[in-house]
Amino acid sequence: MEWLKNYFPRYTLNVSGGLVNPTERLPVGETVFLSLQHVLAMFGSTVVGPLLMGFNPNTALFFSGVGTILFYICTGGRVPSYVGSSFAFIGVVNSATGFKYTPGGPGNPNVPLAAGGILVAGAIYFAVAVIVMVAGYRWIEVVMPPVVTGAVVVAIGLNLAGAALSQASASGFDAWMAFTTVIAVSLITMYAPGPLRRLPILLGGITGYLVHLILGYCGVGPGIDFTAVKNSKWFGMPPTHVPVFEGSAISLIAPVALVLVVENTGHVKAVGAMTGHSLDKYMGRAFLGDALATMVSASCGSTGVTTYAENIGVMSITKIFSTQTFLFASIVAIVLGVIPGFGAIIQTIPSGVFGGLSIILFGLIAVTGARIWVTSNVDFSRPRNLITAGVSVVLGCGMVNGLVVSFGVVKIDGIGCSTLAAIILYQILREDxxxxxxxxxxxxxxxxxxxxxxxxxxxxxxxxxxxxxxxxxxxxxxxxxxxxxxxxxxxxxxx
Structure with a gap:
C-alpha cells in the first residue's frame, strides 16, 4: 500500500513568490482567491457552451466541479487542469437535435438524445485512455509530436479569437470596456504589489465590471440589467436527464472523442512547456480523468467536458500550477451550481468585459502553442513541419461561424479539421x-x-x-x- 500513500502529492508550502509547481501550494488565503480567479476564467465558457446547445448552465457548472475532482483523482493531483463544457460538441449536438439558440428562448427539448451521443463519445475516449495507460504514451509522440500539438493549440486559440472579438465589439461602448479590461489586466500583471499580481484575471474583471457599472449609473453607457438576479432562486439542485441512445445522433456526436484527445494532449503539453518539465507520463491518466468526467456529466444529461485552455491561460500569467488550487475551484463550482442566483449575477458581466478577458486568455493559448514549437526546437526550414503547421493553423482560423466538413451524418468543425490535417500531413511527409x-x-x-x-x-x-x-x-x-x-x-x- 506504499504506492497509495504516495499517489497524491504531499504539498510543500511555496512562499518564494516565484513559479509554483503542481506539487507545491500557497497559503490558504491566496489559494482561495486563486481558485476564484480560475472559476471566473472558466465560468464564461462553462455557462455559454451549454446555453448554445440548450443545456442547463447550472447543471454544467455543477458537473464541471465534479469532473475536475475526478480528473484530480485519476491524475493523482499531478496535472493542473480544470475541466469544463467542451465547445467541440456545439456544432454536432445542434445538428443532431435540430436546436438553435435564441437569447431568452426555451432550452433544447432533445437534451437526452444529445446526452446519449456524448456518453458514447466519453466511452470511446475512455477506451483510448486505457490503451495509452497499457501501451504507454509514446505512440502519441509518434502520431502527435510537438509540431502537431503546437499547431493544434495555436489553432484552438485563434479559432476562438472571433468569439472574443464579437463580445468585445458588440457596441462601441463594449469596445472601450474591452480595452479598459485588457489594460487593467496588463497593469495588474506587471505592477500590482505582492500577491495581487497573481490575480490579474479576477481583479481585471472586477475592475472592468465596476467601471462599466459606474459609467452606467452616470448615464455615459448602458446600465447593467439585474432583472435575472431578482427573479432567480438562491438555492436549488440543477435539473438532470436520462440519456437516450439513437443511432444517427451517436454517429454524429461520438467522433468528437478524437478532438477531446487532441485538446487534452495539447493542454498537457502546454502546461508541461510552461513548467519546464514534461507531464507526458501522466497522459493516459489525464485522458482517463477527462473521459470519466464526460461520462458522468452525460449520464446526468449535461455536456461533455474537456480540460480548459482558459485556465491554462491563467496559469501562464500567474506562474502558479498548484493542483490544490483546482480542488478549491471545483468545490466552488459545485456550490455555485446549486445557487442559481450567483450564476445569474455572473451572467450580468457585460459583453465588453468578457470580451477583454477573452482576448487575453485566447491570445495566451495561441502563443502557448507557439511556445511548444520554440521549446521543442521545431525546425520550420523543413517542409514537413512547415506544411503541417501552416495548413493546420489556417484551417483552425478559417473554419469558424458554423463552417464544417460533412461526411454523411458526420460533421467536423475547424478544430477537428485542423487536428486531422496536422496528424495526417505529418505522417504522410515523413522523411524516414x-x-x-x-x-x-x-x-x-x-x-x-x-x-x-x-x-x-x-x-x-x-x-x-x-x-x-x-x-x-x-x-x-x-x-x-x-x-x-x-x-x-x-x-x-x-x-
Whole structure:
C-alpha cells in the first residue's frame, strides 16, 4: 500500500513568490482567491457552451466541479487542469437535435438524445485512455509530436479569437470596456504589489465590471440589467436527464472523442512547456480523468467536458500550477451550481468585459502553442513541419461561424479539421519511411511483434522527465534519436 500513500502529492508550502509547481501550494488565503480567479476564467465558457446547445448552465457548472475532482483523482493531483463544457460538441449536438439558440428562448427539448451521443463519445475516449495507460504514451509522440500539438493549440486559440472579438465589439461602448479590461489586466500583471499580481484575471474583471457599472449609473453607457438576479432562486439542485441512445445522433456526436484527445494532449503539453518539465507520463491518466468526467456529466444529461485552455491561460500569467488550487475551484463550482442566483449575477458581466478577458486568455493559448514549437526546437526550414503547421493553423482560423466538413451524418468543425490535417500531413511527409520499411522487414525476419514505427520514432526511455526544451530535436525521427544519445551518455558519465 506504499504506492497509495504516495499517489497524491504531499504539498510543500511555496512562499518564494516565484513559479509554483503542481506539487507545491500557497497559503490558504491566496489559494482561495486563486481558485476564484480560475472559476471566473472558466465560468464564461462553462455557462455559454451549454446555453448554445440548450443545456442547463447550472447543471454544467455543477458537473464541471465534479469532473475536475475526478480528473484530480485519476491524475493523482499531478496535472493542473480544470475541466469544463467542451465547445467541440456545439456544432454536432445542434445538428443532431435540430436546436438553435435564441437569447431568452426555451432550452433544447432533445437534451437526452444529445446526452446519449456524448456518453458514447466519453466511452470511446475512455477506451483510448486505457490503451495509452497499457501501451504507454509514446505512440502519441509518434502520431502527435510537438509540431502537431503546437499547431493544434495555436489553432484552438485563434479559432476562438472571433468569439472574443464579437463580445468585445458588440457596441462601441463594449469596445472601450474591452480595452479598459485588457489594460487593467496588463497593469495588474506587471505592477500590482505582492500577491495581487497573481490575480490579474479576477481583479481585471472586477475592475472592468465596476467601471462599466459606474459609467452606467452616470448615464455615459448602458446600465447593467439585474432583472435575472431578482427573479432567480438562491438555492436549488440543477435539473438532470436520462440519456437516450439513437443511432444517427451517436454517429454524429461520438467522433468528437478524437478532438477531446487532441485538446487534452495539447493542454498537457502546454502546461508541461510552461513548467519546464514534461507531464507526458501522466497522459493516459489525464485522458482517463477527462473521459470519466464526460461520462458522468452525460449520464446526468449535461455536456461533455474537456480540460480548459482558459485556465491554462491563467496559469501562464500567474506562474502558479498548484493542483490544490483546482480542488478549491471545483468545490466552488459545485456550490455555485446549486445557487442559481450567483450564476445569474455572473451572467450580468457585460459583453465588453468578457470580451477583454477573452482576448487575453485566447491570445495566451495561441502563443502557448507557439511556445511548444520554440521549446521543442521545431525546425520550420523543413517542409514537413512547415506544411503541417501552416495548413493546420489556417484551417483552425478559417473554419469558424458554423463552417464544417460533412461526411454523411458526420460533421467536423475547424478544430477537428485542423487536428486531422496536422496528424495526417505529418505522417504522410515523413522523411524516414525507408528506415520504417527496413525496420518492418527486419522485425518480420526476426519474428518479433514490436511496432516498427514506434521503434524508429520513439525517444529513449531516459528522457521521461527531461524538460520539454530538451526532449525533442529538429532532425528527422531517426536522426533525432541518434543525436540525443551522446548527450545522455555524457550525462551518465557525469553521474
Amino acid at each position: 519511411w525507408g528506415d520504417v520499411f527496413r525496420a518492418m522487414i527486419g522485425k518480420a525476419k526476426k519474428g518479433k511483434g514490436a511496432n516498427p514505427i514506434m521503434m524508429v520514432a520513439d525517444p529513449p526511455k531516459d528522457d521521461l522527465d527531461l524538460p520539454i526544451s530538451t526532449s525533442r530535436r529538429a532532425s528527422s525521427d531517426v536522426e533525432e534519436i541518434d543525436a540525443r544519445r551522446p548527450s545522455m551518455n555524457e550525462k551518465s558519465h557525469q553521474e
